[in-house]
Amino acid sequence: MADLTTNFLGIKSPNPFWLASAPPTDKEYNVRRAFEAGWGGVVWKTLGSEGPPVVNVNGPRYGAIYGADRRLLGLNNIELITDRPLEVNLEEITRVKADYPDRAMIVSIMVPCEEQAWKDILPRVAATGADGIELNFGCPHGMSERGMGAAVGQVPEYIEMVTRWCKQYYDKPVIVKLTPNITDVRKPAAAAMRGGADAVSLINTINSITSVNLDTMSPEPSIDGKGSHGGYCGPAVKPIAMSMVSEIARNPETHGLPISGIGGVTTWRDAAEFISLGCGNVQVCTAAMTYGFKIVQEMISGLSQWMDEKGYTSVEEVVGRAVPNVTDWQYLNLNYVAKAKINQDDCIKCGRCYAACEDTSHQAIAMSEDRTFTVIDEECVACNLCVDVCPVENCITMEAMEPGQVDPRTGKVVEKEYANWTTHPNNPGAVAAE
Amino acid sequence: MPSPMTPGIAAARLPADALAENFGDLHAPYAPHEAAVAADRCYFCHDAPCVTACPTDIDIPLFIRQISTGTPEAAAKTIFDQNILGGMCARVCPTEDLCEQACVRELAEGKPVEIGRLQRHATDALMAKQRHPYDRAPETGKKIAVVGAGPAGLACAHRLAMHGHDVTIYDAEGKPGGLNEFGIAAYKSTDDFAAREVDWLLGIGGIEIKTGMRLGAELTMESLTHCFDAVFLGVGLGGVNALRSDGEDKDGVRDAVDFIKDLRQASDLASLPVGRDVVVIGGGMTAVDAAVQSKLLGAQNVTIAYRRGRDAMSASEYEQDLAASKGVRLLFNAQPVAIHGNGAVREIELEYTTDDGSGLKGTGETIRLAADQVFKAIGQTLTTDGGLELEGRKIAVTAAGRTSLSGVWAGGDCASGGDDLTVTAVAEGRDAAMDIHATLMGSN
Numbered sequence: 001m002a003d004l005t006t007n008f009l010g011i012k013s014p015n016p017f018w019l020a021s022a023p024p025t026d027k028e029y030n031v032r033r034a035f036e037a038g039w040g041g042v043v044w045k046t047l048g049s050e051g052p053p054v055v056n057v058n059g060p061r062y063g064a065i066y067g068a069d070r071r072l073l074g075l076n077n078i079e080l081i082t083d084r085p086l087e088v089n090l091e092e093i094t095r096v097k098a099d100y101p102d103r104a105m106i107v108s109i110m111v112p113c114e115e116q117a118w119k120d121i122l123p124r125v126a127a128t129g130a131d132g133i134e135l136n137f138g139c140p141h142g143m144s145e146r147g148m149g150a151a152v153g154q155v156p157e158y159i160e161m162v163t164r165w166c167k168q169y170y171d172k173p174v175i176v177k178l179t180p181n182i183t184d185v186r187k188p189a190a191a192a193m194r195g196g197a198d199a200v201s202l203i204n205t206i207n208s209i210t211s212v213n214l215d216t217m218s219p220e221p222s223i224d225g226k227g228s229h230g231g232y233c234g235p236a237v238k239p240i241a242m243s244m245v246s247e248i249a250r251n252p253e254t255h256g257l258p259i260s261g262i263g264g265v266t267t268w269r270d271a272a273e274f275i276s277l278g279c280g281n282v283q284v285c286t287a288a289m290t291y292g293f294k295i296v297q298e299m300i301s302g303l304s305q306w307m308d309e310k311g312y313t314s315v316e317e318v319v320g321r322a323v324p325n326v327t328d329w330q331y332l333n334l335n336y337v338a339k340a341k342i343n344q345d346d347c348i349k350c351g352r353c354y355a356a357c358e359d360t361s362h363q364a365i366a367m368s369e370d371r372t373f374t375v376i377d378e379e380c381v382a383c384n385l386c387v388d389v390c391p392v393e394n395c396i397t398m399e400a401m402e403p404g405q406v407d408p409r410t411g412k413v414v415e416k417e418y419a420n421w422t423t424h425p426n427n428p429g430a431v432a433a434e
Numbered sequence: 435m436p437s438p439m440t441p442g443i444a445a446a447r448l449p450a451d452a453l454a455e456n457f458g459d460l461h462a463p464y465a466p467h468e469a470a471v472a473a474d475r476c477y478f479c480h481d482a483p484c485v486t487a488c489p490t491d492i493d494i495p496l497f498i499r500q501i502s503t504g505t506p507e508a509a510a511k512t513i514f515d516q517n518i519l520g521g522m523c524a525r526v527c528p529t530e531d532l533c534e535q536a537c538v539r540e541l542a543e544g545k546p547v548e549i550g551r552l553q554r555h556a557t558d559a560l561m562a563k564q565r566h567p568y569d570r571a572p573e574t575g576k577k578i579a580v581v582g583a584g585p586a587g588l589a590c591a592h593r594l595a596m597h598g599h600d601v602t603i604y605d606a607e608g609k610p611g612g613l614n615e616f617g618i619a620a621y622k623s624t625d626d627f628a629a630r631e632v633d634w635l636l637g638i639g640g641i642e643i644k645t646g647m648r649l650g651a652e653l654t655m656e657s658l659t660h661c662f663d664a665v666f667l668g669v670g671l672g673g674v675n676a677l678r679s680d681g682e683d684k685d686g687v688r689d690a691v692d693f694i695k696d697l698r699q700a701s702d703l704a705s706l707p708v709g710r711d712v713v714v715i716g717g718g719m720t721a722v723d724a725a726v727q728s729k730l731l732g733a734q735n736v737t738i739a740y741r742r743g744r745d746a747m748s749a750s751e752y753e754q755d756l757a758a759s760k761g762v763r764l765l766f767n768a769q770p771v772a773i774h775g776n777g778a779v780r781e782i783e784l785e786y787t788t789d790d791g792s793g794l795k796g797t798g799e800t801i802r803l804a805a806d807q808v809f810k811a812i813g814q815t816l817t818t819d820g821g822l823e824l825e826g827r828k829i830a831v832t833a834a835g836r837t838s839l840s841g842v843w844a845g846g847d848c849a850s851g852g853d854d855l856t857v858t859a860v861a862e863g864r865d866a867a868m869d870i871h872a873t874l875m876g877s878n
Contacts, residue, residue, distance in 0.1 A: 068471070352479065
């Protein structure tokens with residue numbers, strides 16, 4: 001069984017699965033249960049400044065979207081940072097960390113953008129013995145209206161400034177949690193780096209309205225007939241999160257900056273994908289909120305098995321392995337030609353590939369009287385839609401054409417050499433190939 | 435107190451609660467979440483094979499999608515557009531031989547989308563609202579007689595009424611419904627569904643039902659064709675084939691259809707007598723319905739004896755399995771040769787059969803089964819041809835149910851073609867109605 005021990009910013013944990021700062025990590029009771037279940041670390045639910053704690057709504061905090069059989073695909077929430085007194089949280093953090101020295105304990109913090117506020121809280125957090133802090137510049141609801149959370153994360157200068165204060169007044173690792181509610185995630189990541197951040201974590205939740213109650217015309221979750229946008233998370237946000245992670249990982253300015261990956265991690269496979277895109281570990285919330293803490297056991301066994309099968313002996317070996325393969329569209333090989341192929345033995349004759357191709361794509365699938373579906377190579381552009389809509393896994397595959405073969409669609413010989421848009425004759429800005 | 439062991443024919447072999455449980459819904463209706471899960475399994479196939487397999491061409495993927503998006507009433511409308519008796523068909527269709535057999539998930543994993551139950555979910559939802567979903571077109575002044583208030587006649591009448599015609603339905607029985615009311619196993623049509631469905635269907639308006647009117651007795655073809663602009667015959671098959679075995683006239687030997695009819699009309703199942711040792715002769719749905727219900731009434735031993743092999747049985751594999759699961763014994767390749775007993779049947783003698791390709795032959799070897807009740811279920815016959823040309827033993831019809839007599843259409847079990855299924859009868863009645871409408875309105 002592969003060793004899943006990770007060393008993220010010098011913080012050791014028995015596995016790369018941390019619970020994200022969120023409702024599951026708001027209390028000692030929950031965190032102890034999480035550690036007992038096997039989680040490698042937790043980021044404690046965000047602490048605010050000393051004084052009367054924030055208050056939450058007393059109606060629904062969460063909304064959801066579902067797939068088949070009410071499988072939860074996306075969740076949004078309008079819960080604020082911890083609504084328990086600072087002192088209580090600090091005492092609990094101290095106790096839990098003392099009892100679980102082998103687990104990572106990170107404390108999430110969100111206080112106003114004033115140096116004194118950070119100067120006040122950081123020593124108290126340091127006194128807990130926690131392994132590091134995470135700056136919550138991501139929450140898009142409620143706190144952002146008060147100039148915190150995503151309101152900070154949307155201004156790179158503020159990120160840099162606050163990060164610098166934290167590095168000045170705190171001597172353990174500082175992770176900056178980024179909001180996806182921006183146009184270019186590379187900018188806040190670079191700002192965090194300039195401020196001295198040891199790592200970034202992303203993504204926090206996405207502005208969202210999950211549904212509208214068509215009887216009351218109120219967005220859900222509805223509080224007395226009104227709704228506010230919440231933060232969206234869960235399996236549905238994973239593709240967005242992975243793209244953002246990869247942008248930071250491959251940006252020369254931030255390349256090498258440690259990343260803690262967050263956004264829809266539900267299985268070991270999701271985690272492996274985030275790690276391959278440059279994350280040193282992952283943080284999980286929605287999956288635990290949907291299924292309970294026990295799911296970490298599948299994540300641990302699955303990642304171990306896969307690493308054994310691939311011959312990886314440490315998580316570190318996997319980190320960033322897919323990053324070199326993330327590129328710009330303009331560098332994709334335009335001489336690569338594939339054709340869809342339908343395996344007739346696996347085909348169940350539902351005809352979804354036909355409907356999709358005939359109605360919405362390239363009319364490249366033929367349907368016979370007896371419902372045999374075949375690809376018309378002369379029309380197929382290898383768009384992959386048939387593969388995506390086919391209910392049978394691997395029934396339709398994309399087969400690469402060999403160099404030297406003639407593409408029946410274009411009549412051109414498939415070239416062996418790589419060639420991309422930058423040198424394509426149709427590109428007005430093309431440069432001659434050297 | 436009688437029990438299953440009581441010899442002879444006896445009522446109340448089982449206590450009332452056992453009878454109530456035995457004759458409850460064979461397939462309980464879906465709870466809403468069950469329906470959602472079942473609906474989610476549909477792949478929304480292109481040019482779906484299930485639709486092709488449906489005799490009434492219901493747009494099955496569409497109605498299932500309508501269920502999955504929380505609009506079962508719209509789903510029901512999709513069903514009723516094609517099949518106004520979609521509620522009954524959802525209960526009695528041999529879906530395992532039709533839509534569900536064609537379902538691509540049957541091919542993929544041996545577990546089709548449960549189309550029949552989903553159809554019931556949708557149709558129940560709309561019918562529970564007690565609102566008839568169709569409006570009549572302006573009245574045309576045309577009058578049409580429909581003979582037979584079974585599935586074919588009702589479907590025909592409804593479609594005609596919808597197009598603005600005035601319809602009079604005549605039926606020989608004391609109430610409408612035909613085989614839906616009198617001939618289907620009770621556990622497939624619980625809570626008086628057949629009668630409720632007819633009431634709901636009549637909500638279209640423009641249909642008058644006259645019962646106790648039999649063609650060839652109270653009614654003649656001459657008077658019908660004289661008084662009406664068109665006539666549709668959906669009279670079914672009123673006769674029952676004879677066994678032609680010695681002793682067929684003994685007490686305790688009955689037509690299965692009569693037994694089923696008594697059962698369907700009984701207000702108290704405990705009042706229905708049934709034998710301790712019941713033998714049903716036949717291999718169709720009627721045989722299975724009679725056998726299973728005998729068992730459910732408390733008969734100790736029930737055997738279906740069929741003269742051919744399992745593959746030739748017209749009752750579906752599902753029905754065969756249902757019978758077996760209820761404890762009915764299926765005996766194949768055995769044909770009745772004599773019924774023994776002094777006045778009342780005590781034993782039935784059966785001869786084993788073989789078929790070497792040149793036709794069914796007795797082997798000469800016989801067995802005897804104890805029997806205090808024998809049900810004959812070896813097919814029904816046409817009793818009234820109305821003077822029309824026949825094809826085989828049924829009224830000859832061309833496309834859309836036209837008979838040899840101008841102005842007279844026929845459909846359902848009495849007409850040639852079709853599979854003697856409720857759903858085929860509905861399709862034929864509906865299509866004949868469209869042809870009648872086109873003919874009367876001069877667009878043909």
